Amino acid sequence: MPPLSKKERMNIPRQPMPEQAPLERNKNFLEVNLGLTEELARMEANRCLQCPKPVCIDGCPVGVQIRDFIKLVGEGDFLGAAAKIKEDNALPAVCGRVCPQEEQCEAKCVVGVKHDPVAIGRLERFVSDYEREHVGIRTPKVKPKTGKKVAVIGSGPAGLSCAGDLIQLGHDVTVFEALHEVGGVLIYGIPEFRLPKSIVKAEVDALKTLGVEFQTNAVIGFTDTIDELFENGYSAVFIAVGAGLPYFMNIPGENYNGVYSANEFLTRVNLMKAYKFPEYDTPVFDCKDKNVAVFGGGNTAMDAVRTAKRLGAKNAYIMYRRSEKEMPARLEEVHHAKQEGIEFIFLTNPLAFLGDENGWLHGVKLQKMELGEPDASGRRRPVPIPNSEYITDLDMAVVAIGNGSNPIIQKTTPDLSYNKWGNIIVNEESMKTSKKGVFAGGDIVSGGATVILAMGAGRTAAKAIDIFLTNTEIW
Amino acid sequence: MNKIVSAEFLAADIKRFVIEAPKIAAKRKAGQFVIVRIDEKGERIPLTIADSNKEEGTITIIVQGIGKTTKEINNHVAGDSFLDVVGPLGKPSHIENFGTAISIGGGVGTAIAFPTAVALKEAGNYTIVINGARNKDLVLLEKEINLVADEAYITTDDGSYGYHGFVTQKLQELIDSGRKIDFVLAIGPIPMMRAVANTTRPYGIKTVVSLNPVMVDGTGMCGGCRATVDNKTVFVCVDGPEFDAHLVDFDLLTKRNRTYNKSEKEALDNHLCNLDKAFVEAVTTEPLHQ
Numbered sequence: 001m002p003p004l005s006k007k008e009r010m011n012i013p014r015q016p017m018p019e020q021a022p023l024e025r026n027k028n029f030l031e032v033n034l035g036l037t038e039e040l041a042r043m044e045a046n047r048c049l050q051c052p053k054p055v056c057i058d059g060c061p062v063g064v065q066i067r068d069f070i071k072l073v074g075e076g077d078f079l080g081a082a083a084k085i086k087e088d089n090a091l092p093a094v095c096g097r098v099c100p101q102e103e104q105c106e107a108k109c110v111v112g113v114k115h116d117p118v119a120i121g122r123l124e125r126f127v128s129d130y131e132r133e134h135v136g137i138r139t140p141k142v143k144p145k146t147g148k149k150v151a152v153i154g155s156g157p158a159g160l161s162c163a164g165d166l167i168q169l170g171h172d173v174t175v176f177e178a179l180h181e182v183g184g185v186l187i188y189g190i191p192e193f194r195l196p197k198s199i200v201k202a203e204v205d206a207l208k209t210l211g212v213e214f215q216t217n218a219v220i221g222f223t224d225t226i227d228e229l230f231e232n233g234y235s236a237v238f239i240a241v242g243a244g245l246p247y248f249m250n251i252p253g254e255n256y257n258g259v260y261s262a263n264e265f266l267t268r269v270n271l272m273k274a275y276k277f278p279e280y281d282t283p284v285f286d287c288k289d290k291n292v293a294v295f296g297g298g299n300t301a302m303d304a305v306r307t308a309k310r311l312g313a314k315n316a317y318i319m320y321r322r323s324e325k326e327m328p329a330r331l332e333e334v335h336h337a338k339q340e341g342i343e344f345i346f347l348t349n350p351l352a353f354l355g356d357e358n359g360w361l362h363g364v365k366l367q368k369m370e371l372g373e374p375d376a377s378g379r380r381r382p383v384p385i386p387n388s389e390y391i392t393d394l395d396m397a398v399v400a401i402g403n404g405s406n407p408i409i410q411k412t413t414p415d416l417s418y419n420k421w422g423n424i425i426v427n428e429e430s431m432k433t434s435k436k437g438v439f440a441g442g443d444i445v446s447g448g449a450t451v452i453l454a455m456g457a458g459r460t461a462a463k464a465i466d467i468f469l470t471n472t473e474i475w
Numbered sequence: 476m477n478k479i480v481s482a483e484f485l486a487a488d489i490k491r492f493v494i495e496a497p498k499i500a501a502k503r504k505a506g507q508f509v510i511v512r513i514d515e516k517g518e519r520i521p522l523t524i525a526d527s528n529k530e531e532g533t534i535t536i537i538v539q540g541i542g543k544t545t546k547e548i549n550n551h552v553a554g555d556s557f558l559d560v561v562g563p564l565g566k567p568s569h570i571e572n573f574g575t576a577i578s579i580g581g582g583v584g585t586a587i588a589f590p591t592a593v594a595l596k597e598a599g600n601y602t603i604v605i606n607g608a609r610n611k612d613l614v615l616l617e618k619e620i621n622l623v624a625d626e627a628y629i630t631t632d633d634g635s636y637g638y639h640g641f642v643t644q645k646l647q648e649l650i651d652s653g654r655k656i657d658f659v660l661a662i663g664p665i666p667m668m669r670a671v672a673n674t675t676r677p678y679g680i681k682t683v684v685s686l687n688p689v690m691v692d693g694t695g696m697c698g699g700c701r702a703t704v705d706n707k708t709v710f711v712c713v714d715g716p717e718f719d720a721h722l723v724d725f726d727l728l729t730k731r732n733r734t735y736n737k738s739e740k741e742a743l744d745n746h747l748c749n750l751d752k753a754f755v756e757a758v759t760t761e762p763l764h765q
Contacts, residue, residue, distance in 0.1 A: 178561070178692070178694050178696075179692060180512055180519075180558070180559040180561070188692075188696075216559070217559050217560065217561035218561075219561060219562070219564065219694055222502065222562065222563055222564060223498055223499075223502070223561075223562075223563075224498070244694075244695065244696040245695050245696065245698075245710075245713075246696075246697065246698045248698065248701075248708065250708075254708070255701055255702075255703060255708060255727055255731065257730060257731060257733070257734040258734075260699070261697060261698040261699075263696055263697045263698060264691060264697035264698055264699040267691050267692065267696070267697050268691060272518070272519070272691065273516075277738065277742070278738075278741060278742045278745050279516065280516045281516055281517050281518040281543060281544050281742060282518045282519070282691075283735045283738030283739070283742070285734075286737075286738070358730060358733070359727065359730030359731065359733075406694065406695050406696065407695060407713055408694060408695065408713065
């Protein structure tokens, strides 16, 4: 077949992602997206113009060589494509599923100026799934051992990407995880139907094969302090503990039974598998035929409300104080949620939770809002409409308005610099902190962000740690 | 995996485990807790560390079998292992030489309060222990407490041993005797802790309780263990577990601890049914010996 002309490439429509039917999937926890077929993937790859200067890469926080891997997909060399991605990304099957590509690589794609951009994320997902399913995840070459040891605190996206880079550079890496399973937010936060845990496990296993050591049940600060890690022979420490301290709204009734933080609700369902109760021992509120509202407009809010729907909620609402346009959630998540029967109530703010004499939630007092002048975030500030209060019945509420920083590292490591929100202050080029040998990245530095931004921070830190290990004078 | 070195019942349904956990043993201070998970499907159960031995690398926990998981924990014997033990978690007890300190334990709380009583004694306090139980068979650690305490009292609800009455009645007698009491620690069922707080409040005696809410991660990540103290929401796992008894909203704590009562009952009934079934099967499929 002769190579396609630019025009022919541009005329291929963006290939649809096969997915479970909405009214079927909202009753199960199986993955929503089913993945491209080989034919669809090659067709989609043929839409790429193979730009001489690929700007899509500028949109990728970890710098995946997007043009080159897509070329290999077009040629049918799926394993070659998988290897190409892995030069820059330790968790491609994860990123292919949860990255907000529409704001990153795909936002830069030249095809996207006039048409729909190339579906880079779906292709990334396809090749990493292809590799895992056909030959198992292959691991890249590792440089000769340097004999240096690095401690990574936290096994979420920032920690895993940093560990993946450091092990390839020849350093020994131990990842310390507070929970009993490795993966951080990928395990406790993001639901099975969006990111199957078997995929996280497979990508973690690949890091283990490379030689990364994992210690679960290790709460750094308590089990060992950071200074003790240095005493134990680690030459550098990367703090990637995530945000991990849920915000509540500080409104009356927030401690009624049936009011959850998104972290607790999702952790019970995802990490502890409460959706399989009583086969698994950990329970969660029985949502069956109940009214459930999730407060917030981010990806976590979408995850929580779609989870509640799958647990049998009669009505599952998103209640958000701004309008649809200001919602930080990915478009795909919002779209999927709507298809699954989630009801969105915009410009509505809770004033108080209402409960019965036994402490159980039974309603919420709401207030209607309108948009005023833009605030510090650049989004128009929601302003209460006077005399617009009303009450709605509610059996369960999930507060998904973000996370503050977890206090354990701060309390046990006072000689690091923190901002007023408890985030660790770093030099953004190297992620180095105020304490020699200690680097930090991910949500504990940035506040709540995305998986891929955390992975980008992990990569930046890994580069700087590598330099530091050969020349400790850089501090 | 954490191996169980020894396991023995102290009373019906209350079992003491010594388990291998060298890192935790080296670090823990009185008042801190661990989270235990017995197997892949198990819940994360927070348990106060009752004692530790740095040299042996072991910690001691004392478990009351109430729900499915705690009953399953108590089916473990020496030589078995727990899948996960994480800690030490929470803030250590604030220990100083207050003067005269009273440590009050109710039920399994007696065992949990014991290490703090030891720490109070070591800090130079004149240490009085009041040890409450429903009846004689449920009295815990009598010998150990007698070795440590300057004065020790046992109360039983039914009068089958020691002082006939509640721990608060004994506490009131001590207060009424006109002795100067500087500090009270109370660990036990919520009604008992609430009653102790109410007893000491009029006298302004500094009183501390250790709260036992439902937890998941135990590191501040989920907020499930929130309680109200001094009209503010706290996360017991990272802000506690010990708080000023006079500021705790015990009513809220009681209600929140009932969140999963229905599920827990279902799980327990299910568990017991399966055990019955297993028992019946074992009996009926056993070959008959002639």
